Amino acid sequence: MTLRLYNTMTRQVEDFAPLTPGRVSLYTCGPTIWNYAHIGNFRTFLFEDLLRRWLEASGLTVFHIMNLTDVDDRTIQAAAKAGVTLREHVEPYAAAFFADRDYLRILPAHAYPRATQFIAPMITLVESLLAKGIAYRGDDGSVYFAIARFPAYGRLSQLDQRELRSGASGRVSSDEYAKEDARDFVLWKAAQPDDEAVKAAWDAPFGRGRPGWHLECSAMALDLLREKWGGDVLDIHCGGVDLIFPHHEDEIAQSCAHTGKPDFARVWMHAEFLNIRGAKMSKRFGNITTARDLKEDGVDAAALRLFFFQTHYRQRLDLNDESIAQAVAGLRRLGDFAARLEAAPAASSGAVGAAATAELEGAATLLREQFTAALDDDLNAPRAVAALFDFVTAGNRALDRGAGASGPAREAFRWAAGVLDVLPTPKAADAELAAWVEERIQSRRAARQARDFAKADLIRDELAARGVTLEDGPGGTKWRVG
């Protein structure tokens, strides 16, 4: 079985083979740091995190780039409104993004290029397109990409099969007189007073201005890829489904017109949207939930990862209190088992124990097979999670029968749980609480030994009132919060 991925370009699941055997260039469109990224943004980033991890788990060397858009209409407007420079406005949100990323256990990309740090390559790209006659300067001083001069335009979003209704989304209101064709998109925007005010304007041979949104991804991806591996075609390019058109379509147009290659990326992957309480999450609707909101609510990031991975990335899903609660409950089962497996003796005793150990190792083999098959199949994380839970059930059964938690069993579970990274976050120790609980447990043990169960139960109720649950086992009494 080899890795197969759904390619938006062909609308099919295809065998994945990197351009150069053994290594993969992965470009993922990152956040616009004009504000806090919301949990919907992070659904996409989490999908990309899993993709990255699975490529690496498959033995590939991944070069992962994620851009930060630090100059666009929104960042400029927000900075102007606040009366600060673009840089000043954006910096805290960049830091917040990295903090949220770490909370969600998303592996850091190898490069986080920012648009404003790649002005020179962007200017070079625009000049190249002007020289080829594919871009032109409009009456307003901006530079536009002439779609009519790039026949392949629309391949990704299958524009040839669509009848575009300009402005149908209700999000466009600008007059288009400066363009030759209403569908042309801007490469370089002539500087406006607000741009100057927030220091978001740069000199260029074709006029002072600032980059259009799509330009940065082409310039940064091509620049970094050339520097790193001398290439100009990405293996995989990802983003949210909303980026298919126009963002990725325009990236392809710019990049391919410039490089002359038929592809900008060989595989295009897009994550579906996350709804929040039944509605699309958007700052326009004021129903934003950020990662930090969930963190403040005490939601374990592992529960969120589990929640997202229990639905396929190309499937829409809804985040609400119920869905989080279900994920939290599932996470507890995984966490309990993980602790049990780690604590169990490595060796078993007797014939029954040996049989149980063999059973556990058989389950471990099955876990590896099913987990691999699931993720190889277009990153079918729900099936991978199911394989993990199947192992939990089989593992608990085997341990009940005295199995030894042998190396292969532990390693298989650590490996699978590690790829998804869905084991509970260790809770920060509350020494004061722990001391009190331990004292109560000692009192209860004394009461139980005296067979004074009324008193023992009273103590348990007392602990329960503070959220502490007890578990009496052969090795003594264990406790947990929640």
Place this chain on the structure above:
RNA sequence: GGCGCCGUAGCCAAGUGGUAAGGCAGAGGUCUGCAAAACCUCUAUUCGCGAGUUCGAUUCUCGCCGGCGCCUCCA
């Protein structure tokens, strides 16, 4: 108007032309002083509705009903 997606048990959610994974919740049982956790058993003769293709459809086709996405700077 154009392009496209979805509708599977109380909830979430995989899936396949051959008779329904997994999670949460629930019921009974084992274990336990009682619990908790764990384990066992049970919980959709059925996959929005209707018709068609087929030996056979949840899975393919058509229609309908119901939700929804995109259509120029939203992940």
